[in-house]
Amino acid sequence: MIFFHAADIHLGAEPDKGFPWSKERGQEIWDSFRRLIRQAGEEKAGLFLIAGDLFHRQPLMKELKEVNYLFSTIPDTKIVLIAGNHDYLKRESYYLRFPWAKNVFCLWGEQEPCVELPELGTAVYGISYDRKEITDPLYHHIKPQRRQPIEILLAHGGDKNHIPFDRSVLERAGFSYAALGHIHKPEMLVKDKIAYAGALEPIDKNDLGPHGYIKGICSHGGVRAEFISAACRSYILLPVKVKENTTQFSLEQALSRLMKEKGEKNLYRIVIKGEHAMGTEFDTERIMKLGNVREVIDESHTVYDKEALMRQYRGSLIEAYVKRFEGEGLSLREEKAFAYGMEALMASREE
Numbered sequence: 551m552i553f554f555h556a557a558d559i560h561l562g563a564e565p566d567k568g569f570p571w572s573k574e575r576g577q578e579i580w581d582s583f584r585r586l587i588r589q590a591g592e593e594k595a596g597l598f599l600i601a602g603d604l605f606h607r608q609p610l611m612k613e614l615k616e617v618n619y620l621f622s623t624i625p626d627t628k629i630v631l632i633a634g635n636h637d638y639l640k641r642e643s644y645y646l647r648f649p650w651a652k653n654v655f656c657l658w659g660e661q662e663p664c665v666e667l668p669e670l671g672t673a674v675y676g677i678s679y680d681r682k683e684i685t686d687p688l689y690h691h692i693k694p695q696r697r698q699p700i701e702i703l704l705a706h707g708g709d710k711n712h713i714p715f716d717r718s719v720l721e722r723a724g725f726s727y728a729a730l731g732h733i734h735k736p737e738m739l740v741k742d743k744i745a746y747a748g749a750l751e752p753i754d755k756n757d758l759g760p761h762g763y764i765k766g767i768c769s770h771g772g773v774r775a776e777f778i779s780a781a782c783r784s785y786i787l788l789p790v791k792v793k794e795n796t797t798q799f800s801l802e803q804a805l806s807r808l809m810k811e812k813g814e815k816n817l818y819r820i821v822i823k824g825e826h827a828m829g830t831e832f833d834t835e836r837i838m839k840l841g842n843v844r845e846v847i848d849e850s851h852t853v854y855d856k857e858a859l860m861r862q863y864r865g866s867l868i869e870a871y872v873k874r875f876e877g878e879g880l881s882l883r884e885e886k887a888f889a890y891g892m893e894a895l896m897a898s899r900e901e
């Protein structure tokens with residue numbers, strides 16, 4: 551039996567509010583989800599697990615209708631979901647009174663935190679959020695009850711305010727597989743046994759790296775699970791090193807080329823490192839306009855021309871300061887100390 555494990559879809563989110571690509575990204579999240587449903591159907595997955603935060607906030611009725619329609623297009627796949635801390639079950643949540651398609655099973659936790667699917671030889675256990683934060687380690691108390699040969703835990707959380715758990719406690723509980731959500735970075739905590747699928751699409755600039763879902767195969771030999779990259783785009787940390795002779799134009803050209811190489815759809819967080827010449831601070835506003843640039847941080851240091859400085863600031867505190875560091879053979883550390891002092895002196899002049 552093939553199963554798909556997705557989490558943290560965050561439908562309804564519009565990442566990077568205020569940036570030109572924000573709206574498009576909101577649509578991409580829906581498109582990505584629709585593609586994933588189709589994929590599950592094509593691969594004849596028996597089970598489609600959603601480990602919480604299908605929605606970014608309380609779902610609207612029309613959004614539930616859309617999602618339910620998508621679910622109904624893969625009638626041979628059983629869909630099991632829990633609510634996470636973002637789409638938690640408010641008393642008036644549409645989740646609770648929605649007429650779901652026959653293949654959809656919601657672990658809202660009214661009576662029993664378990665759905666049995668005998669035709670798949672599988673039982674799925676799970677607990678939904680009924681509030682934004684839950685600090686009790688609820689998942690520590692769920693144990694497989696040997697109702698079916700395959701027993702899966704569907705869980706959301708793992709940090710201090712969101713159902714904390716200990717991976718060793720989960721491991722000892724003896725589930726065939728624990729499908730986790732909440733942490734947006736995909737991670738296999740215990741190979742083939744306990745995994746975060748990660749967000750299907752990155753939801754904010756800190757969701758670096760690849761995103762997608764987990765595909766698992768249950769057989770008599772047990773479970774095998776692997777991460778499948780599926781997101782439309784990634785946030786990429788892009789360090790770039792500048793030298794004394796780097797100019798604004800040469801830097802922009804280098805960055806444009808790098809971003810083209812790494813994919814023009816991706817979103818970049820640029821960090822400028824290295825050294826720039828005196829008086830050639832880079833215009834980060836212009837770099838922001840180069841393409842999908844999410845942020846620019848300039849960590850480059852100024853290389854000072856000591857003679858020019860002394861000429862320019864003759865008779866001032868700066869000249870006196872530079873004089874003390876004059877001459878050949880300064881160690882790297884002394885050069886650094888000098889540069890820090892210079893930065894402070896220049897900054898105090900600007901005030």
Ligand SMILES: [Mn+2]
Binds near residue numbers: 603636731732733
């Ligand atoms: Mn969450």
